[in-house]
Amino acid sequence: MTNASEVLSSIQSAFPGAVLDSRVESDRRLWATIDSKKILDVCKHLTNKLNFDHYSGSAGVDWIARNEMEVVEIMASHGAHKVVAMLKVKTPRENPSVKSLTGLYWNANWYEREIWEMFGINFEGHPELYPLLLSDQLIGSWPWRKDFKGYPDLTTGERAVAITTPEGYTEYRFPPTPAEVEAGTVVAERPKYPTFREREEREIKSDSEMIMHLGPQHAMVPGPFLLDVLVEGERVKKGFLDVGYIHKGIEKIMENRTWLQGIVYTDRMCYVASLSNNECYCGAVEKILGLEVPERAQYIRVILEELSRIQSHLIGTGEFLTLVAGVGYAPWQYMIIDRERIISLIESVTGARLTHTFVRFGGVRNDLPDDFAEKCKTTLPYIKSRVNEFIELFAQDAIYQKRMENVGVLSAEDAKRVGIAGPALRASGVAYDMRVEDPILVYPDLDFKVIVGTKGDCADRVDCRLREILESIHIIEQCLDRIPAGPIKPEAKIPKKVPAGEAYYRVEDPRGEMGMYVISDGGDKPYRVKVRGPFYATLQTLPPLLEGVYIADVVAIAGSMDGCPSEADR
Amino acid sequence: MLKRKMIKNFGWPLKTAMREIEVTRLYPEVMMELPENERGIHELDATTCIGCASCARVCPNSCIEMVHFKYGNPLKNKKMQFPQVDYGRCMFCGLCVDECPVECLKMGKKVTMAGWERKDIIKGPDFLATKRFSAKEVADLEAEAKRIAAEKAAAKKAAAKEKPAKEGNAAGSAKKKVDAKPAEGGAA
Ligand code: SF4
Numbered sequence A: 001m002t003n004a005s006e007v008l009s010s011i012q013s014a015f016p017g018a019v020l021d022s023r024v025e026s027d028r029r030l031w032a033t034i035d036s037k038k039i040l041d042v043c044k045h046l047t048n049k050l051n052f053d054h055y056s057g058s059a060g061v062d063w064i065a066r067n068e069m070e071v072v073e074i075m076a077s078h079g080a081h082k083v084v085a086m087l088k089v090k091t092p093r094e095n096p097s098v099k100s101l102t103g104l105y106w107n108a109n110w111y112e113r114e115i116w117e118m119f120g121i122n123f124e125g126h127p128e129l130y131p132l133l134l135s136d137q138l139i140g141s142w143p144w145r146k147d148f149k150g151y152p153d154l155t156t157g158e159r160a161v162a163i164t165t166p167e168g169y170t171e172y173r174f175p176p177t178p179a180e181v182e183a184g185t186v187v188a189e190r191p192k193y194p195t196f197r198e199r200e201e202r203e204i205k206s207d208s209e210m211i212m213h214l215g216p217q218h219a220m221v222p223g224p225f226l227l228d229v230l231v232e233g234e235r236v237k238k239g240f241l242d243v244g245y246i247h248k249g250i251e252k253i254m255e256n257r258t259w260l261q262g263i264v265y266t267d268r269m270c271y272v273a274s275l276s277n278n279e280c281y282c283g284a285v286e287k288i289l290g291l292e293v294p295e296r297a298q299y300i301r302v303i304l305e306e307l308s309r310i311q312s313h314l315i316g317t318g319e320f321l322t323l324v325a326g327v328g329y330a331p332w333q334y335m336i337i338d339r340e341r342i343i344s345l346i347e348s349v350t351g352a353r354l355t356h357t358f359v360r361f362g363g364v365r366n367d368l369p370d371d372f373a374e375k376c377k378t379t380l381p382y383i384k385s386r387v388n389e390f391i392e393l394f395a396q397d398a399i400y401q402k403r404m405e406n407v408g409v410l411s412a413e414d415a416k417r418v419g420i421a422g423p424a425l426r427a428s429g430v431a432y433d434m435r436v437e438d439p440i441l442v443y444p445d446l447d448f449k450v451i452v453g454t455k456g457d458c459a460d461r462v463d464c465r466l467r468e469i470l471e472s473i474h475i476i477e478q479c480l481d482r483i484p485a486g487p488i489k490p491e492a493k494i495p496k497k498v499p500a501g502e503a504y505y506r507v508e509d510p511r512g513e514m515g516m517y518v519i520s521d522g523g524d525k526p527y528r529v530k531v532r533g534p535f536y537a538t539l540q541t542l543p544p545l546l547e548g549v550y551i552a553d554v555v556a557i558a559g560s561m562d563g564c565p566s567e568a569d570r
Numbered sequence B: 001m002l003k004r005k006m007i008k009n010f011g012w013p014l015k016t017a018m019r020e021i022e023v024t025r026l027y028p029e030v031m032m033e034l035p036e037n038e039r040g041i042h043e044l045d046a047t048t049c050i051g052c053a054s055c056a057r058v059c060p061n062s063c064i065e066m067v068h069f070k071y072g073n074p075l076k077n078k079k080m081q082f083p084q085v086d087y088g089r090c091m092f093c094g095l096c097v098d099e100c101p102v103e104c105l106k107m108g109k110k111v112t113m114a115g116w117e118r119k120d121i122i123k124g125p126d127f128l129a130t131k132r133f134s135a136k137e138v139a140d141l142e143a144e145a146k147r148i149a150a151e152k153a154a155a156k157k158a159a160a161k162e163k164p165a166k167e168g169n170a171a172g173s174a175k176k177k178v179d180a181k182p183a184e185g186g187a188a
């Protein structure tokens, strides 16, 4: 099995002088600074020779003190080995520019677009360097640079000036005040690019084609995103996605909050997966601090994260059914009722229903209440029987099967190529689960199967999710049997300042691979937090998946992905 | 065959509807049972709060402000400053509770707080305090605090008078502090 030092020596021997700096953190983590001229070759080498077939994302970092910027490429493998390579490429702060990886990895597109709009780092060879999350007014201010002065407050209605457009519509503009121009908070020169509207209208080739809007508001999807489809007759020819409607800038907010306060913000990225987000952030910080988590706390974390997975899958499946079937046939209510029991279980430990702020550096906030195991003993078998019922229900319903089978098929190769994760990837038959790939806490001691599907269609994705609930119940039962007595927090006080360092930590979110890249400069606040969310990757794969399907299948495919735009936008 | 299975599926909602499935509809007639750990409205033990403002500093939303409140312990909380929480901004994260050094701030099971105006949901210590002193107890404690202060002042004066014997006096005033302790504990 390949380990990190072997990967490093392989790069070094293939490209002498390309590795400027390197650190082998463990068998699974390699940090290397690569010569910016050689990055494409190194990535090619990793993919072709060393099985790094999973481009997991990239992050931008502004090192203002060193007067340079960094792009960190996160590379992993779909099961061939367990090394995650963090390859850094440096570029000066004036006119920052690095080579684009879009030619090698299809899914590098969005990650690089995001870095461009946030940091202003140009990607040479990127086919469509357009804004992704930010609104057009903000482009050019590069808000995630460390010297960003803040944007003028445009929220007050009094500043709005009504303008009549040539088409006769009234639009409102917010001109900056002279003071703001002087302070430099206004973008002096905005880059030129075609707007989203222009880009999609460019694609209309004949009179028989038109663009149909789905969203940004949809009654059932928990967060807003705009999905425009170019249709000809009943068929979709192309899909366009516009995201960023609930971009909250959480990564930037966390740079301005203390380490402890950051936990609160991870909750708000995705409220149905707040426990795994907590875990991801705290795990990364624990890695930098070198903290050991007491065993009891580890078990409590696993129990709660699995409970959270169950409730997330229940709500995800319920939402999906409402999307495909309206109200006539919708076990949504049943799933919500069942989910309520899981929520009460979690609430009895954490004290909150959705935003738990429960995991702490080196431990957890509360111990399990005395009657927790007992409550689990009544609730879990009930959920198990219900889920089995749901599985049976779907398996024997002819309408459901006609509607779902062989719709939105994602083959294993394609699924790997587009970088999708979680149940959507496993439904295609790729057993890729962070609980096995990058085991944390007590997961290595627990016995569980990674659920995989066979075909990768909508029915498979839903089925995978339901069967994962059964697997989670199995995990929780084991944990309850084994959980030892003992402390739930480290004895020493957690320091307010975290020593300088960096860490990348991955957990299996209900939606897939959630990774956080945390950098500390030794202060009481994080220097940079990058969230690599699972739904970001899933959302990116939607447009190609929709090409050629019927309009009626669009919601089925989008719904079967179990989305949370809030986490994609952050 | 398939049809029969589908008919069976249609029977499923009927079967489920027969059961007791009320979940959220009970509110507000019946409050659902909340667990012991519930993070609801804060509960302040005004008799032990030391007014250190740790809770105000850790709050991510800066919703805690320190305000004056009469019925606390003047021995421990010299300036009589106690937390006031703006529930318009509070997100019930519980960080303030974890941070409190004397564990006088808790979160309870009370969750209703609606008001007609924004200022109605800014709740001061008067609303939050579950434990407080009566006016008489406060008066006694204040008298005690005054006595201690007077004693200290006297000791200082004495120290100023006998400049050469500095060390002996310092020890003396330290001793007085120790004397004051039991009185304080008794009152609390
Ligand atoms: S619960 Fe959280 S938001 Fe509310 S006052 Fe305490 S620290 Fe602030």
Ligand code: SF4
Residues within 6 Å of the ligand: B048, B049, B050, B051, B052, B053, B054, B055, B056, B082, B083, B099, B100, B101, B102, B103, B104, B105
């Ligand atoms: S409630 Fe606790 S943390 Fe807040 S001022 Fe009082 S003693 Fe300090």
